[in-house]
Amino acid sequence: MSEYTSTELLTTVASSLIEDESTIIVGTGMPMLAAMLAQRTHAPDATMIYEAGGIGPEAPELPISVGDERTFHRGVKAAGMHDVMSYMSAGFVDVGFLGAAQIDRYGNLNSTVIGDWERPTVRFPGSGGANDIGSLAHETIVTMHQDETSFVEELDFLTTPGYLDGPGARKDAGLPAKTGPTHVITQYGVYGFDDNCELTLEFLHPGVEEATVNEESGFRIHVGTYDRSPEPTAEQLRLLREEIDPRGIIR
Known part of the structure; x- marks a missing residue:
């Protein structure tokens, strides 16, 4: 099994960032794979929270979405979206997984529109719970595709706050202390944030050249x-292949 896909690599990397006994709010797609893999390996006591209300389930295999009945399988509670957002505002969520169409150097995210708001080139579903997660979860992990159109100097629309315009900006905006993005995972590597709250390379994926990091970004990454x-x-x-996603829906 030495050969693997890019999605399988990103999934295992994301999974390694999940700590045991933590609470994770899980979105549709690769975050589900990563969370379920962590639960079956190094983090058996991590509590997965699905946006539609499944709390602490042991899903038999990959759910189709956050509202799939498998997100409630053997769970500790069948709640609802209102309950999940209440847990977030109460500070009960350790980690939230998010995706985005655009990100800037401070980890601010756009999942709303590309182009002008009134006449956009592309309109996306929007925030959903992304703003709540990025604002209130203790840590936010972002998984997204990296190129010059997604890693941008200026967002077309601010959907979810990262570190806004730098150190101290989240506090000034009234967001809880000790919250914000901690990692960004792309097909090239894993990024963290430095003392200036700007993206910095932490891990480079196997086979990726160092120069690619900045060749595929619209702003300079340290x-x-x-x-x-x-x-x-x-x-x-x-x-991943035999138990979690045997039909290959995501991987």
């Missing part, structure tokens, strides 16, 4: 000391 992302293990690949 590249200092970094590690290589670990490749998926045979057991991780077996779980």
